[in-house]
Amino acid sequence: MSALLQLEKTTIRFGGLTAVSELDLQIGRGELVGLIGPNGAGKTTAFNLITGVYQPTSGAINFDGQSTVGRKPYQITQRGIARTFQNIRLFPSLNVFDNVRAVFHLHLHGDVRHALWRGKGYHAEEKSVADRVLELLEIFQLGKFRDEPAKSLSYGDQRRLEIVRALAAQPKLLLLDEPAAGMNATEKVELTRLIRFIKDKFQISILLVEHDMKLVMEICERIAVLDYGVKIAEGKPDEVRANPKVITAYLGD
Amino acid sequence: MNFRHAKTFLLGAIALGFLASLLAAKINPYWLFILYDIGISIIMAVSLNLINGYTGQFSLGHAGFMAVGAYTSAVITNQFGDLNFFAANGIFAVALLAGGLAAALAGLLVGIPSLRLRGDYLAIVTLGFGEIIRVILQNMDQVGGARGLSVMHGWTNLFWTFGLAAVTVYVVASLVNSTYGRGFIAVHDDEVAAEAMGINTTKYKVTAFVIGAFFAGLAGGLYAHSKQFLTPGGFSFMLSITFVVMVILGGMGNTVGVILAAILLTLLPEGLRMLSGIEHLPGFTAERPLGWIGDTRMIIYSLLLIVLMLTRPQGLFSLKKSFAKK
Numbered sequence: 001m002s003a004l005l006q007l008e009k010t011t012i013r014f015g016g017l018t019a020v021s022e023l024d025l026q027i028g029r030g031e032l033v034g035l036i037g038p039n040g041a042g043k044t045t046a047f048n049l050i051t052g053v054y055q056p057t058s059g060a061i062n063f064d065g066q067s068t069v070g071r072k073p074y075q076i077t078q079r080g081i082a083r084t085f086q087n088i089r090l091f092p093s094l095n096v097f098d099n100v101r102a103v104f105h106l107h108l109h110g111d112v113r114h115a116l117w118r119g120k121g122y123h124a125e126e127k128s129v130a131d132r133v134l135e136l137l138e139i140f141q142l143g144k145f146r147d148e149p150a151k152s153l154s155y156g157d158q159r160r161l162e163i164v165r166a167l168a169a170q171p172k173l174l175l176l177d178e179p180a181a182g183m184n185a186t187e188k189v190e191l192t193r194l195i196r197f198i199k200d201k202f203q204i205s206i207l208l209v210e211h212d213m214k215l216v217m218e219i220c221e222r223i224a225v226l227d228y229g230v231k232i233a234e235g236k237p238d239e240v241r242a243n244p245k246v247i248t249a250y251l252g253d
Numbered sequence: 254m255n256f257r258h259a260k261t262f263l264l265g266a267i268a269l270g271f272l273a274s275l276l277a278a279k280i281n282p283y284w285l286f287i288l289y290d291i292g293i294s295i296i297m298a299v300s301l302n303l304i305n306g307y308t309g310q311f312s313l314g315h316a317g318f319m320a321v322g323a324y325t326s327a328v329i330t331n332q333f334g335d336l337n338f339f340a341a342n343g344i345f346a347v348a349l350l351a352g353g354l355a356a357a358l359a360g361l362l363v364g365i366p367s368l369r370l371r372g373d374y375l376a377i378v379t380l381g382f383g384e385i386i387r388v389i390l391q392n393m394d395q396v397g398g399a400r401g402l403s404v405m406h407g408w409t410n411l412f413w414t415f416g417l418a419a420v421t422v423y424v425v426a427s428l429v430n431s432t433y434g435r436g437f438i439a440v441h442d443d444e445v446a447a448e449a450m451g452i453n454t455t456k457y458k459v460t461a462f463v464i465g466a467f468f469a470g471l472a473g474g475l476y477a478h479s480k481q482f483l484t485p486g487g488f489s490f491m492l493s494i495t496f497v498v499m500v501i502l503g504g505m506g507n508t509v510g511v512i513l514a515a516i517l518l519t520l521l522p523e524g525l526r527m528l529s530g531i532e533h534l535p536g537f538t539a540e541r542p543l544g545w546i547g548d549t550r551m552i553i554y555s556l557l558l559i560v561l562m563l564t565r566p567q568g569l570f571s572l573k574k575s576f577a578k579k
Contacts, residue, residue, distance in 0.1 A: 051449060077451035089446035091439050093506070102435035106451045112460070115431035116424060118259055122431070129432050169451055 002065065004029050004205050005081075005173055010049060010059035019045045021229045022059065027173065032199055032206045034220035036213070038249055042229040043209045044086065047177055050207075051083050052076040064172060078106060082171035084162045086178045090150040096161060097133060097146040103168040104129045133168070139201070140164050140194075156187045160194065167198070173205045174198070180212045188212065192219055217241065225249065259427055266419030267412075274412035285411075287523055289479040292414030293472045294515040296421045298499035299508060300468035303425050305497065306506035307434075308461040309441030310367055311376040315469050315496050317383030320488035321359050322352030322470025323477040324396055327404045330478065345408040349417075349474040356470025357463045359386070364462035368455045371444075383490050390485035401484035409479035417475065421468045426508050428464070437461060438506065502561060504568020514569060521557070525550045 003026040010023045020042045027033050037043050048054045050061060052073040061068050068076050077083075091099050108114070108129070114122050137143045140160050145153060153161060159179055166174060176195070180188050192215055199206055210216045216223060217237040225233040225240060227249040233240050240246055277285060301315045326348040333344055363382045367375050396402045428434040439447040440457050448454050477483055499518050503511030529547030532540060546553065561569055 053445075072453075073448045074451050074453050077449060082451075083449050085446065085449075089443050089449075091442035091446065093442055094435065094438055098435050098438075101432055102439045102447075102452070103450045105433050105436055108432060110433075112428070112433060115433045116427055118427055126432060165450065 002062075003027060004031075004064060005050065005207070006060075006062045007046075007050070008060040008062075010046075010056045010061055012045060012049060012054055013057045019229050020049065020056075020226075023226075023229075023231055025224055025231070027205050027207055029172075030199070030203055030205055032195070032208065032219060032221050034216040034223040035207060035209045035226065036211075036216055036223060037226035040228075041226040041249075043226055044177060045229075046226065047083070047175055047207075047209060050076075050175065051081060077169055077171075080170075080172035081175065082166035082169040082173075083175040084159075084166050084177055084179060086181060088155075088158050088162050090158060090162055090165070092149070092151045095147050095149055096137065096142060096153065097130075099150050099161060100133045100136060100165050100168045101129060103165055104133065106169055136164055136168060155182060156190065159183070159191070163194070163198070167202060171204060173207065176206060176208045176210075178210055179208070180210055180215050188215055191215070195219055259423055263419055263423040266422075267416045270412045270415035270419065273415065274410045277411055286479065287519070288411060289409055289414050289475065291516050291519045292411075292418045293475050293479070294496070294499065294519045295418040295512050296468050296472040296475070297496045298503065298511045298515040299418075299421050299425050300465040300472070301496045302500045302503070302506065302508065302511045303428070303437070304461050304465040305500050306504075306511070307425075307429050307437045307441060308458060310458055310461065311372060312363075312379040312462070312465070313376050313490060313493050313497065314363060314379035314381075314383035314386075315465070316488045316490065316492035317379075317386040318356040318359055318466040318469035319473035319476065319492070320383075320386050320390060320483075320485070321466075322349075322356040322473030323483055323488070324352075324390060324402065324473075325355040325470070326352035326474035327402055327477040327483060328396060330406050330408065331402075331404065333406075341406065341408055345406070345413070345478065349413070349471055352474040352477075353467045353470035356473065357467040359470075360462040360464075360466025361459065363466075364459035367458050367462060380490055380493075383488070383493055387485045387488055390488075397483075399485060401482055404477050404481040404483060406478055407481050409475045414475055414479075417468075417471050421471075422508060422512065424464065424468070429506075429508075441506070498558065502558070502569050507568060510568050517569075522550060522554055525553055 005027040007023050007025040010020060011018065012020050023046060035043050035046060045054065049056055052068060052071050052075070056069060064080060068079070091102060094102065108125065110122060110125060134143060134146065137146060142157065142161055142164060145157065150158065150161060180191055183191060195206065195208070196219060208216065208220060220237060222235065223237055223240045224231055225246050232245045232249060233243045297315060297319065301312065304310050304312045329348040329351055330344060336344060363379055366378050370378055390396060391399045429437055436447065436452045436457050439450065439452055440454050444454050495518070499514045500511055502518065503514035525546050528543045529541070529550065531543055534542045
């Protein structure tokens with residue numbers, strides 16, 4: 001069985017700057033991989049390449065047996081890659097329930113005509129969507145906030161809601177962009193538990209971009225390290241921690 | 254708006270429009286025409302609200318779509334002489350639909366640049382579009398050019414006006430309250446996040462434009478067959494602004510508020526006109542003591558808008574959570 005996500009010599013240049021250079025990265029099914037590196041190493045750029053926000057200058061990106069190069073972000077999400085954002089991007093004028101519900105259009109059988117006719121099928125489908133949204137919210141203890149505007153949640157809850165929203169797309173691969181940013185120690189412990197829980201419960205692969213070493217070392221099975229757009233190390237947390245190149249990249253020589 | 258009883262609302266409103274049209278002969282014609290204006294304003298404002306309010310695409314060209322619908326329907330009905338009741342309404346329905354479809358096509362054309370432009374840039378493009386329509390009409394001799402086009406039939410009545418206003422409200426409210434339609438609001442809130450959540454933002458924007466333009470086209474047809482005279486100048490961008498004001502005053506993305514704002518802003522100038530026409534008031538010796546309102550009517554109107562925006566920037570009728578409805 002081939003890997004779920006496979007980047008082969010993926011490169012992107014912005015004018016004279018090579019932001020990501022010949023990146024090889026594989027993520028297997030059900031695997032939790034970390035992507036780390038100093039500021040400006042190209043982690044978020046790599047993310048944007050995978051999600052279709054940027055197109056690679058050269059190289060290949062395959063997801064679930066198909067190339068994603070040239071696909072729009074929404075098409076890639078429909079194929080099974082969902083993401084969260086470094087700076088939380090919820091839909092501020094929707095409530096908690098509708099933030100998740102908006103994503104469920106991916107799983108609708110009916111289209112505009114359905115919504116306009118408002119027949120039996122429409123009501124049955126809306127009911128089932130509502131049930132599934134609430135189920136998802138309950139799993140993450142957000143059910144009690146269902147009618148609250150998304151913006152009124154606490155920072156930690158907003159992060160959680162963003163993850164729930166991404167899971168509503170029923171992805172095979174979940175990309176988390178610095179989920180621990182701005183969190184205090186207690187919230188980070190909570191987040192660690194949450195990520196493990198998601199992986200076990202939903203049986204999906206996760207790619208985690210993160211600054212917080214402790215968190216990454218603790219939960220990732222494999223870690224890739226980027227520096228100036230080049231992958232300088234990859235391996236188990238202990239191997240990466242001991243790698244002199246990684247230490248140099250972070251601390252300088 | 255809780256839209257669980259959507260179909261009841263729709264059928265009820267249409268039936269009410271039908272009953273009202275039977276009583277139309279008893280209504281003072283002056284008020285009848287104001288009622289038509291109100292219905293047309295509701296259609297225009299509610300359909301614009303789908304584009305500007307819910308989807309967040311700032312369009313300044315709604316009068317352009319209205320012009321397309323008005324001229325298209327008028328050209329069709331002008332082909333016919335006097336017809337009996339059924340034939341007249343049948344032809345009128347076809348003409349209205351044709352006007353709506355022509356405007357929808359125009360909406361599709363404007364929707365295409367909107368794929369790449371945002372905010373003020375899109376506003377300029379739609380503004381330009383509205384002006385292009387006006388200038389084209391002004392130079393088309395087949396429809397009278399700048400001299401205007403007489404519309405032979407005054408077929409607009411309360412049934413068509415409020416029936417179609419009800420259909421507009423039904424369509425827009427059903428759409429945005431559905432799971433599918435939450436995508437419009439998602440596009441409004443954050444395009445990048447919407448795209449990342451699998452929402453085809455381009456398709457949603459174009460859908461909003463096409464549906465909004467379709468109803469503006471219908472409203473144009475009603476307008477043509479109520480005024481019975483069309484000039485290109487009547488569809489200038491000032492008219493678009495009027496509808497934008499209704500949307501903003503009603504609270505962007507709040508259908509009930511926008512309907513109320515459309516009614517209020519249509520009645521306001523007429524109400525001020527009536528005040529100035531009062532012959533005697535107790536306590537005043539002069540004739541027409543409020544005559545000064547007549548001269549300063551539009552200034553008062555503008556001042557009221559300024560005051561309303563300063564005191565209720567979220568919209569006159571906006572509730573705390575305009576979108577946050579199940």
